């Protein structure tokens with residue numbers, strides 16, 4: 086047992102944290118969705134020179150909660166529609182509280198057999214839910230950005246080794262040149278990761294897209310075994326899905342590698358409602374997805390799935406004399422980093438609680454919310470710029486100036502929060518329905534806000 090005074094200190098800090106969290110939760114609906122200017126000015130109080138003397142941890146904690154209570158962005162409320170941020174399930178928060186208290190390091194099985202086991206279970210449950218090929222392996226990373234990095238690194242290893250080149254020994258210099266094929270509406274994190282892997286933007290061949298942001302299949306260049314093709318399940322603006330069946334057939338025939346960015350959209354595989362969108366997804370080689378978006382786990386939960394485990398591990402592995410590879414799962418073999426929190430704990434808890442049916446109901450509900458908004462906004466007079474495939478809606482007024490004015494009015498009031506984008510030449514407001522908490526009442530309030538802003 087810990088020393089009594091240490092134990093008492095830990096317990097009293099956790100108690101204080103609990104009270105502070107409860108008071109936040111009790112007030113979430115009254116808080117502005119985004120902090121106002123006065124509240125944000127409080128952040129300046131944090132800019133102090135680093136002090137010398139230690140401070141009582143309960144004082145530190147109360148300073149943190151006092152400032153945080155007024156300045157946080159209320160993602161976990163029910164009227165935040167910005168980006169594709171999602172909320173957080175209560176079971177996710179609770180499991181993460183325990184996980185943080187346990188302080189597990191998920192790098193090696195020997196560091197935490199529990200963390201290793203839970204990742205393995207999440208892997209098999211998700212491979213089953215998504216109906217991915219049986220040999221698919223999963224790595225848990227910070228988010229889809231890093232998951233995509235892992236997928237492309239595995240692709241690079243796989244294609245080059247088939248071309249007789251050892252990337253790990255000889256690097257990219259003088260290697261056979263690979264071609265990266267992606268749509269003009271690919272998420273910005275993809276070219277970022279492509280460049281980080283040393284390819285450079287001149288290796289990227291951009292394919293034009295249709296009005297929904299889907300790659301035009303007849304504009305895809307002739308593919309070969311030097312190609313990494315990156316597709317999208319869920320465009321961040323329109324929520325559209327590439328034509329996986331057609332493109333994967335082309336790519337598979339050419340022996341190219343296909344990676345699918347399914348940050349929020351891969352979860353549509355949980356519901357039969359979306360079979361038309363997801364058809365052919367399983368024909369790819371690797372997939373990335375986020376727990377912290379559609380599934381509503383706490384942040385810092387992205388996953389890479391890869392059906393060529395050897396290529397994934399070869400691309401990401403590390404050796405060291407003190408690293409004893411266990412017989413079971415050493416999670417660091419599937420991720421770029423070594424020490425990391427045990428993301429599998431809160432992910433497992435969310436999956437365990439929801440079950441397949443709970444996830445299906447969640448994604449269906451997000452879709453219904455988006456349809457509800459589309460219909461309501463259309464009757465107010467907004468132009469709806471996308472077919473509502475999944476959970477994203479983009480709208481505009483008759484001019485960019487008016488749309489900007491409306492967005493400003495919405496953001497100022499703090500009842501809802503939405504972001505914006507340029508979509509096919511127009512400034513649009515983006516609405517993402519991705520919190521488990523958003524209900525009909527929230528959507529009705531949101532529509533009233535849009536109406537007020539539209540007529541202001």
Ligand SMILES: *Cc1c(COP(=O)(O)O)cnc(C)c1O
Nearest residue numbers: 228229230272274321346348375
């Ligand atoms: C959010 C998102 C990403 C980036 O994911 P992170 O978890 O923020 O790293 C990539 N692609 C798409 C389609 C996204 O929606």
